[in-house]
Amino acid sequence: MGSHLIKSPNTRIWPHSATINKLDHLEIAGLDVCDLAKKYGTPLWLMDYASIFQANEACKRGLEHYPGEKTILYAGKAFLCLAMCKIINQLDMGLDVVSLGEFKTALQANVKTQNIFLHGNNKSLKELELAIELEQCKIVVDNMSELTLALSISKSKQKKARILLRIKPGIEPDTHDHIKTGQETSKFGIGLNEINEYLSFINANDENLDFLGFHAHIGSQALELDVFEDSIKVLGDLSLKTQSVHGLKTRLLDVGGGLGITYIEQDKPPGLYEWSLTIARSVQETYQKLGLDLPHLMIEPGRSIVGTAGVTIYEVGHVKRLANNSLCLAVDGGMADNPRPSTYDAKYTAKIANAMSSESAEKVSIVGKYCESGDIIVKDAGIEAGTGDLIAVFGTGAYNYSMSSNYNRTGRPACLLLKDGQADLILERETIDDLIRQDRVPAWLARER
Numbered sequence: 001m002g003s004h005l006i007k008s009p010n011t012r013i014w015p016h017s018a019t020i021n022k023l024d025h026l027e028i029a030g031l032d033v034c035d036l037a038k039k040y041g042t043p044l045w046l047m048d049y050a051s052i053f054q055a056n057e058a059c060k061r062g063l064e065h066y067p068g069e070k071t072i073l074y075a076g077k078a079f080l081c082l083a084m085c086k087i088i089n090q091l092d093m094g095l096d097v098v099s100l101g102e103f104k105t106a107l108q109a110n111v112k113t114q115n116i117f118l119h120g121n122n123k124s125l126k127e128l129e130l131a132i133e134l135e136q137c138k139i140v141v142d143n144m145s146e147l148t149l150a151l152s153i154s155k156s157k158q159k160k161a162r163i164l165l166r167i168k169p170g171i172e173p174d175t176h177d178h179i180k181t182g183q184e185t186s187k188f189g190i191g192l193n194e195i196n197e198y199l200s201f202i203n204a205n206d207e208n209l210d211f212l213g214f215h216a217h218i219g220s221q222a223l224e225l226d227v228f229e230d231s232i233k234v235l236g237d238l239s240l241k242t243q244s245v246h247g248l249k250t251r252l253l254d255v256g257g258g259l260g261i262t263y264i265e266q267d268k269p270p271g272l273y274e275w276s277l278t279i280a281r282s283v284q285e286t287y288q289k290l291g292l293d294l295p296h297l298m299i300e301p302g303r304s305i306v307g308t309a310g311v312t313i314y315e316v317g318h319v320k321r322l323a324n325n326s327l328c329l330a331v332d333g334g335m336a337d338n339p340r341p342s343t344y345d346a347k348y349t350a351k352i353a354n355a356m357s358s359e360s361a362e363k364v365s366i367v368g369k370y371c372e373s374g375d376i377i378v379k380d381a382g383i384e385a386g387t388g389d390l391i392a393v394f395g396t397g398a399y400n401y402s403m404s405s406n407y408n409r410t411g412r413p414a415c416l417l418l419k420d421g422q423a424d425l426i427l428e429r430e431t432i433d434d435l436i437r438q439d440r441v442p443a444w445l446a447r448e449r
């Protein structure tokens with residue numbers, strides 16, 4: 001397939017199967033989102049299956065140019081639930097998990113253990129025990145005390161831990177400080193100057209530690225490709241040194257995720273095809289030039305797989321004009337279902353789902369209902385809506401549900417998976433009863449009136 005025919009959802013603001021119907025309503029996968037809002041309530045998370053499928057397809061096409069083995073690992077932290085795991089299985093992807101919760105969700109959905117990679121900078125005893133117990137599962141080691149713990153678990157279980165070392169390549173994408181991870185001061189991973197100690201330790205304990213290779217993840221929402229090439233060069237040099245000094249081959253190379261998506265018109269990320277092709281070529285060239293065997297190549301995208309698939313639907317409640325004459329639309333959700341704007345000033349695009357062609361030159365902000373001044377979903381929305389209108393915020397598929405909270409004691413929205421005219425509930429709406437059910441009152445307080 002020619003690259004011009006490959007659709008990379010991350011280069012669009014709208015989901016792959018989004019259109020406007022004759023009522024001027026937003027439609028996704030052939031479904032009028034206003035009907036969905038009426039049936040399931042708001043706020044409502046919608047996930048477009050076709051966007052996820054196309055994103056995976058674009059990565060697959062790019063990686064086809066790599067002559068060695070290759071796998072797409074989906075970074076579960078972006079959005080994970082049982083249905084998402086089933087999509088991962090169906091699309092033959094691997095999975096990066098960072099918590100017991102993600103790990104057990106994956107196991108319950110029958111994600112193959114050989115496809116699971118356990119990440120994280122503070123893996124618990126339980127997480128490491130489970131990974132080692134399952135044998136085929138890989139552990140991406142972050143620090144020495146974790147490696148020491150993995151060794152002692154492997155010895156006591158008489159099993160081998162399959163490990164990759166997460167390194168800090170010293171490369172920084174141009175993104176928000178909170179989502180940079182490749183720099184030397186990052187809390188994640190091992191500095192290049194420390195790596196010899198780890199490799200000697202592994203060699204001295206090779207009965208229980210099976211060294212597979214390296215991992216690096218430089219950050220998130222990267223909008224340029226050269227940082228990935230730079231990181232691969234560092235990994236290549238490291239693989240060469242590791243082989244010549246320690247006799248350990250890099251059989252597996254996980255170059256991380258981090259490709260950005262189009263939240264607003266000004267974002268111009270490379271497409272997933274271009275990104276994965278660049279990685280494929282860069283790893284091939286780097287390793288061949290260094291005279292190394294080609295490793296099994298893994299990429300680990302999260303945001304760029306599910307981000308554009310997601311749309312959040314809110315209903316406008318009260319409308320207020322502020323002292324600076326700007327209009328403020330308050331919606332029935334906000335930072336509890338999408339903490340990204342208040343956490344790292346993330347930008348979004350919004351439309352009126354029941355009047356898609358309407359636009360306004362007015363200064364309009366869409367604010368959440370939570371008790372923080374920073375709870376603003378979109379600052380300059382360019383729309384003018386009124387009470388009862390439905391607002392669609394695009395690009396909310398990644399790091400919304402997974403970072404959501406019960407702030408102000410609010411239940412999380414429901415989530416629907418939309419595919420070919422069918423809407424399936426994949427996350428039930430959390431009710432107030434769900435929250436209260438977790439509460440316990442000490443006996444001495446229960447007696448109080």
Ligand SMILES: Cc1ncc(COP(=O)(O)O)c(C=O)c1O
Nearest residue numbers: 075217220257258300301302303
């Ligand atoms: C180790 C690792 N891999 C992959 C990802 C996915 O990144 P993104 O969602 O930007 O593709 C992350 C994100 O934090 C990560 O920490």
